[in-house]
Amino acid sequence: MRKRYRIEISQNRQDHNVYLPAELMHTMPLSRLSFGSRVIEAKCIPHNKEKIIVGESVYNSLAIPGSEAVLHAFSEHDTLFIGPLIGVLTSGFTSYPLRPLGDRTNIFAKLLSVNKSVGVVTFLFGEEHIDWEKGMIKGLFFEGQQWKTYEVPFPNVIYDRLPNRRSERRANIKKVKERLQTDYLIPSYNPGFFSKMDIFERLYQDQQACTFLPETHPFTSFSVIERMLADYGHVYVKPANGSLGLGIHQILFDRNNNTYYCRYQDNAGQKKLTKFNSLEALFKKIFHKRKLSNMIVQQGIHLIREEGRLIDFRIHTNKDEDGLWQVTAMAAKVGGHGSPTTHIRNGGKVMTIEEVFRNRKDQEKFAQSLSSAALYLSTALESQVEGIIGEIGFDLGIDKEGKVWLFEANSKPGRSIFSHPNLKESDLLTRKLTLGFGIFLAEKAIKSPEALFT
Incomplete structure (x- = not known):
């Protein structure tokens, strides 16, 4: 089990020694001290106190900021590593x-x-x-x-x-x-931004992950959209690398009247629902300034609603100090009236699971379903993408049959859900585990670097 120690500066300014708890020196003698990438020779002396005392010259040589700190200590060979420095x-x-x-x-x-x-x-x-x-x-x-x-x-x-x-x-x-x-x-963690299409293509390689994925394609032709509209009734057209709900359009097909509708928010922030006689006319009017090769088309899902408004869920997962995935935050996002998305900037609002599901059994059932999906998808994504991932923000939906769907995964998730007063503890937990995973990674780099760099 990892242990933290208070790092103190010796009051004797002429003291150039390092005094360590005896438990840190029980395996082998230590003769070097490290902070970050800095390593110095040091005379290490065991004592019976639960703290590390260093001479002022040693402290300054290590370039530890401030006067005192409570930090972790790892020993490897003849070196004591204190920190970590992130x-x-x-x-x-x-x-x-x-x-x-x-x-x-x-x-x-x-x-x-x-x-x-x-x-x-x-x-x-x-x-x-x-x-x-x-x-x-x-x-x-x-x-x-x-x-x-x-x-x-x-x-x-x-x-x-x-x-x-x-x-x-x-x-x-x-x-x-x-x-x-x-x-x-x-080592670095959370490098890069996820590409929506790339993430879906990678997850398609995982048989269980596939069950959470709505049909999604890069825009190639109107025929693909026509077929998806016939299958699902509505689709979403969104930027492949967009964020914050910008540029998302919902396209609906009315079979009875053979007409198309597009729901979106214009550049002035106004919500629009526009009718067209053909899909080509819709795209010519709505998307004439957009590069369609940068768009993706996604199956529309008939989601559960709150007073007629769309609901989806933001789930945060973080790796902890042991390198294990944990669900750290869960919130519902309820869309504004007439909005194709649930984003706050489009009139959406954040609610807790308890506020959305009044029934206790429903709260527990859906919270468990969302947590299980997010944890599995975290592991699946980790195995499919390059680099080290320490946190993910998932946008998940629940349809009217209770099935969970994945809409997006974010490697650098926003924090807008934490504006809700009942999510302050989750806000704190996500921040703690974000840095806590750095401890795990630092120890791994010290003790088993080959596991990270080969």
């Missing part, structure tokens, strides 16, 4: 000290605020903060409700929080990520 890679830094990441500042402040309770040291950085020659990073830390800059060694692990696909595609960012992993053997 670097959160992102972009879009500003010159404003109170809002270093603009509108995203508060999200990162909340993430870094759980540092002490998890037992890690976490900082933000971008490509511009790295000093390759010194092997140091000018990291941004959140302490005492304010942002501070400390120069620290390269981290044990990197949590990828690049904000969008555009930043991820930048050549400089690609080089930074590749160099940190290849030259410094620093």
Whole structure:
């Protein structure tokens, strides 16, 4: 079982030793100390206290930020590793000290605020903060409700929080990520954004995962849509790499009148329901400015509703300190009247499972169905995609027969559901496990690097 220790600076300024709990030295003598990528020679002396005491010169040589910390300790061979040091890679830094990441500042402040309770040291950085020659990073830390800059060694692990696909595609960012992993053997988790079509094609390889997937195709021809409308009555046309519900259109076919309807939200935010005599006319009018090769077509599902409004569910899963998947948050998203999606920006609202299902048995039944689906899909996705995944946000639906469907999986899930007052504990849990998985990954990189890099 992992254990945390308080790291204190010796009051004797001439003391260059390191005093360790005897239990840390029971397997073999230790002669080196490590924090992040920094490793120094040190005289390690056992004592009977449950804390690690280091001389000031040792503390400074390790470049541990701040004055004291409570951190994990791992020993391997003759080295004691304290930390872990987790670097959160992102972009879009500003010159404003109170809002270093603009509108995203508060999200990162909340993430870094759980540092002490998890037992890690976490900082933000971008490509511009790295000093390759010194092997140091000018990291941004959140302490005492304010942002501070400390120069620290390269981290044990990197949590990828690049904000969008555009930043991820930048050549400089690609080089930074590749160099940190290849030259410094620093593992990163949650690299990249999922592509909707790619995720579905990969999950189609898993027989059980297939049962959660609505029929989905890249846009190729009107004949595919005509056939799907005949089979399902309605379909959704959405951007292959979209987010926040932008650009989603619901197309419906009225067999009695042989007419087509398109439900969508226009650029001014107005909800529209427009009638057409042919599918070609619909696409010519609604999609004339869109590149159809970047769209996908998905089977429409007759979902359960709340007072006539669409309902789907956001389920967050996280890997914990043992590297195991856990369901960390569950909420219903109820669409606005006349909206083709349940996104908040389109008039949707967040509700708890208890608010949607008044009956206790229904609450338990559907919560179990959603949890089981999300956990299985997490494992299936992990086996099908490249890189290390530590968190996933699933958009799931339940049809009128009680069957669970997967609409989307997000590798960098948004946090809008946590605006609900009854989801504060889930909000905290997701942040803790996000960093907690970094502990698991750091220990793996120290003790079994071949499992991560081969």
